[in-house]
Amino acid sequence: MAAVWQQVLAVDARYNAYRTPNNPQFRTLYIRRRSQLLRENAKLEHDPLVRRQYLKLRSQLLAQRYGTPSMSDQNSSLRSRSASVRSSRHxxxxxxxxxxxxxxxxxxxxxxxxxxxxxxxxxxxxxxxxxxxxxxxxxxxxxxxxxxxxxxxxxxxxxxxKAVTGVKFANDDKSRIACSSMDGTLSICQVLPAPATIVCVLRGHTKGVTDFRWSLSNDLILSSSLDGTARLWQVSSGRSVRVLEDADKAEIYSCLFQPVNNNIVATGNSRGHIQVLNVSTGKCVKGGLSKGSGKVLSMTFDPTGKILWAGDDKGLIFSFLCDAATGKLTRAKRMVVCEGHPVTSLACRTWLSxxxxxxxxxxxxxxxxxxxxxxxxxxxxxxxxxxxxxxxxxxxxxxxxxxxxxxxxxxxxxxxxxxxxxxxxxxxxxxxxxxxxxxxxxxxxxxxxxxxxxxxxxxxxxxxxxxxxxxxxxxx
Structure with missing residues (x-):
């Protein structure tokens, strides 16, 4: 019956925007306290019918106090930002x-x-x-x-x-997690053992952070930002150890490490350019620049590092062959997923089992x-x-x-x-x-x-x- 308490939390979260609209700190504190109380109550032996009745009454009281929130109203701005669906053979x-x-x-x-x-x-x-x-x-x-x-x-x-654009646990780790945000910072947190704590906040970007990745050994974090830079952070100290400038001085929307050579990273910018850079020199490698058709919102490598896929805001996915040693890119395939509709995330899995x-x-x-x-x-x-x-x-x-x-x-x-x-x-x-x-x-x-x-x-x-x-x- 823990699911009922989860539904209660969801109801409270749905109405949270209506509580003291000019005091976001209070709203956050309120929903955290509600989560704590519901979590404690979930451990107790309550009659399932009582729990369901509580959920029903809670929903009615909130609706009387704040009105019924309309999902269509909440999402109308999202729909208006989307281009109309155009026909495409793919x-x-x-x-x-x-x-x-x-x-x-x-x-x-x-x-x-x-x-x-x-x-x-x-x-x-x-x-x-x-x-x-x-x-x-x-x-x-x-x-x-x-x-x-x-x-x-x-x-x-x-x-x-502001919006947390990315959240990722460290590789092969059950307790460390990092977050990136449009407030221009990243944070590293420890979730186990309880209580969870914020280890450090990474400051250096001047605009929103759009993406980030842990290095294979978890000693570095690579981040990309709307300020036109990608940064390498040393996890142990929280310092920015290298700033990688975008060749076009354009907003960078995605970044990632080459999986078998963490001295090589790739970034994708608002002009459709995919750039492969050498971490040691901070410069683009020879043959490491290619172009898609729109803003490169997402990228992923296959585990061998031989294939790089990039998704853009025009609804296309491009594949590139990548030389793991040099970082040289060779354009391979182009596929229209849905024309005019952004591909916002890509993830590769070689083994489904x-x-x-x-x-x-x-x-x-x-x-x-x-x-x-x-x-x-x-x-x-x-x-x-x-x-x-x-x-x-x-x-x-x-x-x-x-x-x-x-x-x-x-x-x-x-x-x-x-x-x-x-x-x-x-x-x-x-x-x-x-x-x-x-x-x-x-x-x-x-x-x-x-x-x-x-x-x-x-x-x-x-x-x-x-x-x-x-x-x-x-x-x-």
């Missing part, structure tokens, strides 16, 4: 009319990737067998619905005064869709596998693959949404793929992040709040 609407993706050959890059004997592959995806014990053990042997039964709030951070290779690309497109593509060739060619309905028209919404992919008849992806919720989808479930839905934010949810063992999930919103969710522990 739009989301007509992808379903293309040849069946299941008949297409799977992408293999060399002989280093082999199918494991403990599974078999069908046209519908991964089929578990009784031999896949390692994956089940790693995930605790639970069902996929149980494993993603997040409900309780572990902590709420409110140190940022620990023992089964199914290379995939996850993309948020501002046409109310979360798309899962199959990578079909060594040049980063894509073919649509699934799409999920999501409220997304104007904000830079992001999504992730769940880090633990086990043989539980499915694999999950998680996304933010403009309806102020966090969504969990099982990409292998044909019917009713929605696994869980978290309600608690009072503004569009912009980014989500798991810690490495999936015990905690972080979500950030357009009002500057970060909620750390904890998985519901069920008695056995």
């Amino acid at each position: 739009t989301l609407e007509n992808f379903d009319d293309q040849p069946d993706y299941r008949t297409h050959r799977r992408y293999h890059s060399g002989s280093s990737y082999k199918y494991h004997a403990s599974h078999e592959i069908s046209v519908d995806g991964v089929v578990p067998t009784k031999n896949a014990e390692a994956s089940r053990a790693m995930a605790g042997g639970t069902s996929i619905d149980e494993n993603y039964a997040f409900a309780g709030v572990h902590h709420i951070f409110d140190q940022h005064t 620990r023992e089964a290779r199914d290379p995939s690309l996850l993309a948020n497109c501002a046409v109310n869709s979360l798309c899962l593509f199959r990578i079909i060739d060594s040049e980063g060619g894509l073919q649509l596998k699934r799409k999920f309905a999501l409220k997304h028209r104007g904000d830079n919404i992001k999504s992730i693959f769940c880090p633990l992919m086990s043989f539980r008849q499915g694999a999950c992806v998680v996304s933010g949404s403009e309806d102020m919720c966090v969504y969990f989808f099982d990409v292998e479930r044909a019917n009713k793929p929605l696994v869980n839905k978290l309600q608690g934010h009072s503004a569009p949810v912009l980014d989500v992040s798991f810690n490495y063992d999936e015990s905690l999930l972080a979500s950030s919103d357009a009002d500057g709040l970060v909620i750390i969710w904890k998985r519901e522990q069920k008695a056995r």
Whole structure:
């Protein structure tokens, strides 16, 4: 019944904007205290009917006090910012009319990737067998619905005064998390052990921070900003150790490390330029400049660092071949996802299950869709596998693959949404793929992040709040 208390928190969060509109600090303090009280009450043994009745009465009282908030009014500004849908031979609407993706050959890059004997592959995806014990053990042997039964709030951070554009746990870490914000700062926080604390705030950008990434060893953070710079931060000291100027002096919307060579980074700017820079010199590498068609809002590498995908505000995804040693880019493929609608997030996953290779690309497109593509060739060619309905028209919404992919008849992806919720989808479930839905934010949810063992999930919103969710522990 913890879900009922979560719904109570969601109701309070929905009305939070109406409470003392000129005092945002009070609103934040109020919702944090409500979260604490509800979390404490969730531990007590209450009659489920009493809990539901409380939710009903609470909703009625808030409606009498503040009126009924209209979701259509809240989202009208978002819809107005979106361009009208124009026809394209490669739009989301007509992808379903293309040849069946299941008949297409799977992408293999060399002989280093082999199918494991403990599974078999069908046209519908991964089929578990009784031999896949390692994956089940790693995930605790639970069902996929149980494993993603997040409900309780572990902590709420409110140190940022504007939208938190990104939130990411450190690599292979369950306790450290970093946030980027349009207030021009980044913050590093420690969520375990309780109580959660803010370790340091990174100051140096003069405008909003649009994106950031941890280095592989978690000793550096790379950030990009509307001030036309990318910065490298030393995590231990919180100092900015290098400023990378954009060649066009344009706003930078995305950045990332080369996964196998962290001395090389890539940035994408408002003029459509993708730039690969050498961290040591601070300069663009030879052959490391290429161009898309619009603002480069999102980028991702495959785990080998050989393919770079970039999504822009015109609704296109470009793929580039990248030399890991030199950083040289070679333009490969171009794909129209939905013309005129921004591609705001890209994430690559080579393994949808620990023992089964199914290379995939996850993309948020501002046409109310979360798309899962199959990578079909060594040049980063894509073919649509699934799409999920999501409220997304104007904000830079992001999504992730769940880090633990086990043989539980499915694999999950998680996304933010403009309806102020966090969504969990099982990409292998044909019917009713929605696994869980978290309600608690009072503004569009912009980014989500798991810690490495999936015990905690972080979500950030357009009002500057970060909620750390904890998985519901069920008695056995």
